[in-house]
Amino acid sequence: MENLRLFWAVNLPVDIKAKLVDLQRQLTKVRADVKWVEEENFHLTVKFLGNVEPVKVPAIFEQVKKEVAGVGAISLEIQNLGVFPQQGMPRVLWVGLQGEKDKLIAMHNHVQKALITLGFAPEGKPFSPHLTLGRIRSPRKTQKLLEEITCLNNQNRVIGNVLVKTLDLMESELTRQGPVYSILGSIKL
Known part of the structure; x- marks a missing residue:
């Protein structure tokens, strides 16, 4: 059987996705060369696993479920825009998170701890919670895009x-039209 490309994520409510699309519409007026994330694909990645053998999925799910037990609901506020990397040519346009970010980071750490026990390598960089709005493909009008981001952030x-x-x-599942995401299982926090 073919491996599955997996990740742990927080999916967003429909109303938040609609607001992110409105934000994308504002930014498209700049006409920068950006591949925008589709509305149905908005999510917050907690941990990317990569290609996984299907037989390992139940153990992964149960181990993470045990590790995140008792975390509880996490209240987040979505605000401010930014880009990765900060220096040089930006590649990712994102929206930031505020609120119980420490609790979100702790949840990520629990997930990572559970996966390490199953043989997954820890991430080489710190967890930086964000929502990807789009991927910048070329420098065309990038400076104008950065100016618009600053303007929107100043509105606070x-x-x-x-x-x-x-x-x-x-x-x-990677397709020619872009990724197609499906939920294999959910853990109540």
Whole structure:
């Protein structure tokens, strides 16, 4: 059987996804060369696992479920835009998270701890919670995009609030039209 491309994620409510699409529409006016994330694909990646043998999925799910037990719901505020990397040519345009970010990071650490016990390598960089809005493909009008981001951030508006109640094990199937995500299982926090 073929391996599954998996990741742990927080899926977003429909109203938040709609607000992120509105934000994308504002930014498209700049006409920068950005591949925008589709509305149905908005999520917060907690931990990317990569290609996994299907027989390992039940053990992964149960180990993470044990490790995150008692974390409880996490209140997050979605606000401010940014890019990765900060220096040089930016590649990722993202929306930041505020609120109980420490609790979210702790949940990530629990997930990572559970996966290490199953032989997964720890991440080489610190967890940086964010929602990807788009991927910048070329320098065309990137400076104008950065100016628009600064302008929007100066308005200091909150895009929305999310109460995270579940952690989802997701499968990502890569297609020519882009990734297709499906939930393999959910853990109530």
